[in-house]
Amino acid sequence: MTQTSARSASARGMRPLARPRDCLLGGVSVALADHLGWSVAVVRWSFVALSFAGGAGILLYLWLWALTPLREPDPEAPDATTIRRRVPVAWLLVALAAVSGIAGVAAAALNGSGQSLVVAVAVMVALAVAAVAWDQFADGSDVAPRQASSTALRVTAGAFLLAMGAVLTAGAGRADSGWVWLLVIVTVFAGAAVLLGPWAIRLWRELIAERTARVREEQRAEIAAHLHDSVLQTLALIQNRAGASSEVARIARAQERELRDWLYAGAEAPNRDLATEIREFAAAVELDHPVRIEVVAVGEPVDSVTPELAAAAREAMLNAARHAGGDVAVYLENSAAAVDVFIRDRGPGFDLSAVPEDRLGVRESIIGRMRRAGGQATVSKGAGGTGTEVHLHLDHGSET
Numbered sequence: 559m560t561q562t563s564a565r566s567a568s569a570r571g572m573r574p575l576a577r578p579r580d581c582l583l584g585g586v587s588v589a590l591a592d593h594l595g596w597s598v599a600v601v602r603w604s605f606v607a608l609s610f611a612g613g614a615g616i617l618l619y620l621w622l623w624a625l626t627p628l629r630e631p632d633p634e635a636p637d638a639t640t641i642r643r644r645v646p647v648a649w650l651l652v653a654l655a656a657v658s659g660i661a662g663v664a665a666a667a668l669n670g671s672g673q674s675l676v677v678a679v680a681v682m683v684a685l686a687v688a689a690v691a692w693d694q695f696a697d698g699s700d701v702a703p704r705q706a707s708s709t710a711l712r713v714t715a716g717a718f719l720l721a722m723g724a725v726l727t728a729g730a731g732r733a734d735s736g737w738v739w740l741l742v743i744v745t746v747f748a749g750a751a752v753l754l755g756p757w758a759i760r761l762w763r764e765l766i767a768e769r770t771a772r773v774r775e776e777q778r779a780e781i782a783a784h785l786h787d788s789v790l791q792t793l794a795l796i797q798n799r800a801g802a803s804s805e806v807a808r809i810a811r812a813q814e815r816e817l818r819d820w821l822y823a824g825a826e827a828p829n830r831d832l833a834t835e836i837r838e839f840a841a842a843v844e845l846d847h848p849v850r851i852e853v854v855a856v857g858e859p860v861d862s863v864t865p866e867l868a869a870a871a872r873e874a875m876l877n878a879a880r881h882a883g884g885d886v887a888v889y890l891e892n893s894a895a896a897v898d899v900f901i902r903d904r905g906p907g908f909d910l911s912a913v914p915e916d917r918l919g920v921r922e923s924i925i926g927r928m929r930r931a932g933g934q935a936t937v938s939k940g941a942g943g944t945g946t947e948v949h950l951h952l953d954h955g956s957e958t
Contacts, residue, residue: 573592573593574593575589575590575593575626576589576626576627576628576629576630577589577623577626577627577628577629578628578629579628579629579631579640579641579642580642580644581641581642581643581644582643582644582645583645583647584619584623584643585628586619586622586623586626587601587602587605589622589626590622605618605619628641647689647692647696648689648690648692648693648711649689649711651685651688651689651692652685652686652689652711652714652715652718654685655681655682655683655685655686655689655715655718656682656718658678658681658682658685659678659679659682659718659722661678662674662675662677662678662679662681662682663675663678663722663725663726665678675738675741676737679722679744679745680744682719682722682745683719683744683745683748686715686718686719686748686752687748687751687752689711689715690711690712690715690752690755690756693708693711693712693756694708694756694759708756712752712753713753715749715752716749716750716752716753717749718749719745719746719748719749719752720745720746720749720750722745723742723745723746723749726738726741726742726745727742785817789817793810793813793814793817794814796810807850811844811850812841812844812845815841831859831860831861832855832859832861832868832890832892832897833853833855833859833860833890835868836853836855836868836871836872836875836888836890836899837853839872839875840853840875840888843875843876843879844879846879847879847883848883848884849878849879849882849883849884849885849886850884850885850886851875851879851887851888852885852886852887853888853890854888854889855890855891855892856889856890856891856892857890857891857892857893858892859892860890860892860897864932864952866927866928866930866931866933867897867899867928867933867950867952869927870899870923870924870927870928870931870935870950871888871899871901871950873923873924873927874901874924874948874950875888875901877920878901878903878905878946878948881905881908882903882904882905882906882945882946883903883905884903884904884905885903885904886901886902886903887902887903888900888901888902889902894954895953895954896951896952896953896954897951897952897954898949898950898951899949899950900947900948900949900950901948901950902940902941902945902946902947902948903940903945903946904940904944904945905945905946906945907939907940907943907944907945907946908946920937924937924948924950925937928950928951928952932952932953933950933952933953934950934951935949935950935951936948936949936951937949
């Protein structure tokens with residue numbers, strides 16, 4: 559239903575024609591009753607009555623089912639996009655297939671009527687195949703309990719068809735009739751298709767998905783190679799010529815970072831580890847301050863580290879950007895025993911002991927924060943007495 563028709567229905571005081579996600583079968587009767595303001599029972603009995611008029615009720619129901627959209631999912635409800643049907647259609651079709659097959663064999667044994675057996679077996683095969691098709695396409699889902707139910711349905715339908723094929727084979731041996739052997743072949747092939755068909759379909763889908771992903775990666779690699787040889791090199795040249803403290807260089811670096819993230823990050827979202835947080839904060843700082851921050855991380859990703867370490871690292875980077883500028887190096891090392899973060903700048907440096915006692919920025923935001931987290935922080939001169947180095951250390955046993 560289009561937005562225009564929905565607005566016109568609302569203007570007439572009618573609810574839009576849309577099927578609910580929690581329904582008995584397809585939700586058509588509920589949708590039509592809500593739209594027309596009728597009782598759901600009246601709508602359902604109307605479909606039943608029209609079904610006696612040459613099957614018009616069934617055709618109308620299927621037509622509305624195919625064309626009526628689903629209602630918008632409730633964002634507050636769990637599994638809001640899932641469709642829940644209270645009638646197990648697939649299992650009902652399997653039960654009807656079993657009844658049809660047993661009835662056909664019984665009628666053939668009692669009356670010796672081959673025509674009734676052919677019709678019954680044809681209906682049985684059609685219902686069994688329809689049950690598996692419904693299960694795979696109408697009720698398809700990747701939820702684990704749903705997969706178990708789907709496997710049980712497929713095994714049940716396939717086993718019944720193969721068992722019916724064995725019964726027909728025994729009857730064909732006594733009757734020595736060609737049409738019975740034809741029924742045996744059809745039934746056995748249908749049983750094999752029911753058992754192996756969904757597996758073949760899933761394998762085909764995985765193959766198509768893998769091929770699509772490979773084509774995307776090849777296209778991404780071609781784009782990356784082209785941009786690396788043109789745009790990225792141009793952005794790097796702008797940064798070198800303009801200098802780290804100029805606004806042009808900072809904008810060029812931000813664009814280079816975004817472009818590299820898009821090119822090399824792939825389709826999956828990056829893990830929210832400490833290195834990722836530091837890199838994102840460095841990108842934000844570079845936009846606000848005349849600084850260029852290089853982040854290097856070695857070792858395994860730090861996933862479960864206390865947020866106090868990340869906060870202290872951010873504060874040290876921000877201080878380096880404010881008071882030193884230029885180039886700032888951040889080195890993150892995760893070993894088996896501890897996590898170490900080094901923040902080094904090339905500024906004029908400062909003596910922590912000479913800072914007045916009422917200035918609590920470094921003492922509380924970095925040193926005090928790390929002490930409360932069970933780690934330690936030191937502030938010292940950089941290599942060769944130039945700049946400042948902040949060292950944050952946190953043992954893995956101290957993580958909270």
